[in-house]
Amino acid sequence: MHLSQVDLNLFVVLEAIYREGNITRAGQQLNLTQPAISHALKRLRDLLKDPLFIRRGAHMVPTPFTRNMIDQVRQALQILEVNVSEGRKFDPMHTRRNFHISLWEYVESMSLPTLLRRLQREAPEMSITTARVKRKDLEPELGSGSLDLAIEVPMTTSERIHQKWLLRESFVVMARAGHPEISGTLDLDTYLAQPHAQVSSRRYGPGLVDVELSRLGLRRNVVLRCQNNFVAGNCSSEKLHRCVLPFNCDENVF
16 A cells, blocks of 8 residues: 555544544544535445444444554654644654755864854754755756755845855965965966966856956966865975966855
């Protein structure tokens, strides 16, 4: 028997009859007529292949089958009731739920320690799972509920996705000490004349720096595209010895 074939309201009726020991009183508790209660009981009997209750005068005596499963039925109904109630009113202190968040390693290392300390105080039974979801998949996953939150660069989404600025960060340019072309100050022409390292988790496509440069009709010379700021900052080959690195890099502004 598949769960899709079962009307869960029938188990509400079952629990009420068990608790009240009487069909009429069960109907009063559920605001249902006696015929409606009797009809629900008949359906459940047919479904479970058991009498469920034996009538003795006005009293309904549960069968062994019913006695064996009533605790599990009550537990399942209580879980459903609690979840429905929590859906209406979110109570962090008593919420037992795992939330899925999409963010980068940089944001993860910056935000998770503070977030976990706050959860320990205000939502001790809550848990979180973090992962990096591709930008093209963010809206579908947020819309379906498989993802609860994403911390990303500003991007175009439909009206069903709510967005809010979390923080703004400025870019700085990093270069090795003693770089022959940079001495204290850096103008745009000198910046563009240098080989650049670009940090990105994607294989292709411009970063935020490139997008802004293209608005001005400009383009930089990217000789290294890698996934990690540490790697980009420690490249020591001759070709990259004069590289400049916009930091926090293309992926790390949100």
